[in-house]
Amino acid sequence: MKPGSWGSIWLVYIYSILCAASISKLVPIEAEIERAFKTTPAGLGVAISIISVSSIFAATIGGGIIDRIGARPAIIGTSVFLVLCNLLEFFSTSMFMLDAARLLEGVEFIGIVVAAPALIMATTSSKRQVQAMALWSTYTPAGVGLGLLLAVPFAGTSAWRWTFIVHGALFALAAAFGWLLPEIPREAAQLASQRKRPRWTDFVEIYREWGPWKLSISNALLISVALGTSTVLPSYFARFHHVSVATSSSIMAAGYLPMIFAGIGAGYLLTRGVRPLSVYVGVALVGIAAGLLLYAPWLPFSAAVVALLVWLPCTGAAVAVLMALLPRVTRDPARGGAAMGLVGQVMAIGNFVTPPIYLMLLPKGNWLDFVALVLACWILSLAFLPAWRRGPAAGALAVEGDAGIPVSR
Numbered sequence: 001m002k003p004g005s006w007g008s009i010w011l012v013y014i015y016s017i018l019c020a021a022s023i024s025k026l027v028p029i030e031a032e033i034e035r036a037f038k039t040t041p042a043g044l045g046v047a048i049s050i051i052s053v054s055s056i057f058a059a060t061i062g063g064g065i066i067d068r069i070g071a072r073p074a075i076i077g078t079s080v081f082l083v084l085c086n087l088l089e090f091f092s093t094s095m096f097m098l099d100a101a102r103l104l105e106g107v108e109f110i111g112i113v114v115a116a117p118a119l120i121m122a123t124t125s126s127k128r129q130v131q132a133m134a135l136w137s138t139y140t141p142a143g144v145g146l147g148l149l150l151a152v153p154f155a156g157t158s159a160w161r162w163t164f165i166v167h168g169a170l171f172a173l174a175a176a177f178g179w180l181l182p183e184i185p186r187e188a189a190q191l192a193s194q195r196k197r198p199r200w201t202d203f204v205e206i207y208r209e210w211g212p213w214k215l216s217i218s219n220a221l222l223i224s225v226a227l228g229t230s231t232v233l234p235s236y237f238a239r240f241h242h243v244s245v246a247t248s249s250s251i252m253a254a255g256y257l258p259m260i261f262a263g264i265g266a267g268y269l270l271t272r273g274v275r276p277l278s279v280y281v282g283v284a285l286v287g288i289a290a291g292l293l294l295y296a297p298w299l300p301f302s303a304a305v306v307a308l309l310v311w312l313p314c315t316g317a318a319v320a321v322l323m324a325l326l327p328r329v330t331r332d333p334a335r336g337g338a339a340m341g342l343v344g345q346v347m348a349i350g351n352f353v354t355p356p357i358y359l360m361l362l363p364k365g366n367w368l369d370f371v372a373l374v375l376a377c378w379i380l381s382l383a384f385l386p387a388w389r390r391g392p393a394a395g396a397l398a399v400e401g402d403a404g405i406p407v408s409r
Contacts, residue, residue, distance in 0.1 A: 003123035003182040009132045011180055012116045013139060015075055018082075018170055019108040020143020021150060022051055023351070024230055025163050028151035028249045032160040037095040041363070045356035048231060050099055052348035054106035071119035076178035078111025079171050086168030090161050109344055113139075117340045121327050123182055127271045130324045134267020137323030138260040138316050140223060144230050145256030148249045155246045211329030211386050212339045216346035218384035219322045224350035225377035226315050228358035229294070232370075233308070235362060241301040251305060255312045262313030263320035270324050277385065280321045284382050287314030291374035295367040318381070329386050 001008040026033065026048050034044060081104075088101040116139075120132050151163040207213075234248035262283075269279050290311035294304060330339045361369045 001180050001182050004125075004128060005182075008123065008180075008182040009120060009135065011177070012075075012119055013136055013142075015079065015112050015174055016116045016136060016139035017143040017146055018079075018167075018174055019112050020140045021147035021167060021170075022082075022102075022105055022108060022143075023048070023140075023227065024144040024147030025151050025167060027231060027234060028148055028155040028245060029160040029163060030235075031245070032155070032157075033098070036160075037098065039095045041359045042356060043095060045231075045359040047095065047099055047102055048355040049352045051102045051106040052109070052351040053103055054110060054348075070183075071115035071122070072178070072181045072183060074111045074115040075119075075181060076175055078108055078115075079175035079178065081111070082108055082171045083168045083175070086164040086171065090164040090168070106348075109348060110341070114340050114344050117323070117326065119182070129327060130270050131264075131267045133323045133326060134263055134270065134320040137320040138263035140226070140319065141256040141259040141263075141312065141316050144227075145253040148230075148253040152246050152249050152253070155249070207342070209330060212342050213346075214384045214386040215322055215325060215329050216343045218381045218386070219319065219343055220347045220350040221377040221381040221384070222315060222318055222322070223347050224354045225291075225374055227351055228354045228373065229291075229311075229370075231355045232358045232362045233294075236295070236370075237301070237304065239365065240297045241304060243301065252308070255309050258309060259312040259316035261316075263316040266317035266320040267324060270321070276321050276325060280318055280382065280385055283314040283317040283321075284378050287311055287318065288375060288378050290314060291378070292371050295370045295374075297367050322385075325386060 001011065026044070030041075030044055033039065033047070034041070037043075039047075085101055085105040085107075088104070089098060092098040092101055117133065117136055120136055121129065124132050147167075150166050151160070154160045154163050230252065233252060234245045237243055237248040237251075238245050266279055266283070270276060287310075290307045293299060293307040294311055296304070296307075299307070326339065326343065358370075358373075
């Protein structure tokens with residue numbers, strides 16, 4: 001596919017969606033896993049979150065390596081590896097074996113989730129880049145929704161392990177289409193080659209830049225509250241509104257569709273010259289209000305679903321703003337992979353600690369605990385937003401793009 005074309009951007013997006021599905025695919029089959037391996041909710045929380053460990057220790061380094069070997073081979077190779085990981089999960093006979101397989105599966109957040117935006121940033125510029133990054137930012141909600149849908153048909157049945165077969169088959173199909181992924185344009189590759197430094201310099205310099213740190217923390221807080229809610233909400237609805245976990249999971253999965261459109265809409269607003277801070281503050285205020293109502297146990301189920309369908313798009317729009325800012329928080333565009341590696345590394349830390357915390361609070365049934373987390377994460381995410389002194393994200397973008405990198409129109 002032509003570098004920077006919408007076809008190539010959507011293909012990169014699909015790979016990222018498949019990765020995010022790994023996060024949530026255990027949620028609908030939690031009860032089956034607990035019975036099969038005689039584990040506890042805390043142990044299950046570890047199984048969900050352990051997928052983030054690889055990113056905690058290696059995402060930034062992996063991002064720098066991807067800047068050198070290329071995003072395309074990284075995405076294809078990782079897809080093949082993930083087929084094997086899902087097979088290992090299918091044949092797991094103990095919680096230890098499942099945890100080990102999930103730990104290996106976490107490589108996807110380096111090989112694909114870090115490589116994907118690096119490829120987008122290297123093949124797009126100007127307004128196309130803002131729109132593409134806004135779209136790509138919705139991979140988490142889209143993938144979490146896909147993961148729920150993958151497992152829902154097997155929830156409550158003895159065939160729960162087939163969730164892993166279906167997921168592995170999708171990665172095999174994705175790997176087969178890997179040849180369609182674009183190569184980085186020659187001009188961009190030459191520019192990146194001219195900017196290359198000694199191997200460890202990129203990693204060290206990214207850690208020294210405050211902009212990527214602020215964006216990484218802001219993003220991690222927002223993703224954490226979204227992940228925590230996705231982890232417990234099916235069981236929370238089942239407990240307080242007396243609906244099945246499968247029904248709640250299906251409703252959540254459907255709710256992720258407007259979340260995707262909200263992310264795309266946020267990108268459109270940015271390309272029209274609306275300040276990132278204005279968009280973020282607006283969606284944060286609505287998101288906080290919806291998040292408070294979402295957990296209110298006295299609300300009827302229909303009202304809780306409405307709150308969910310408002311809260312999810314707000315989260316999607318907020319993450320889109322953050323990802324649209326990613327190419328502009330680094331002093332050197334050639335370190336895009338390393339910058340995304342830092343974002344992934346900080347996000348992985350949040351993803352690792354969040355499910356156990358939410359699952360620990362769930363048995364207590366105190367809705368105010370969840371409300372406190374919603375408030376804290378949204379407010380802190382807003383405080384760390386690296387856009388308090390920035391103007392429009394795209395309205396003021398030059399049409400010409402960066403020197404040496406072709407503009408996508």
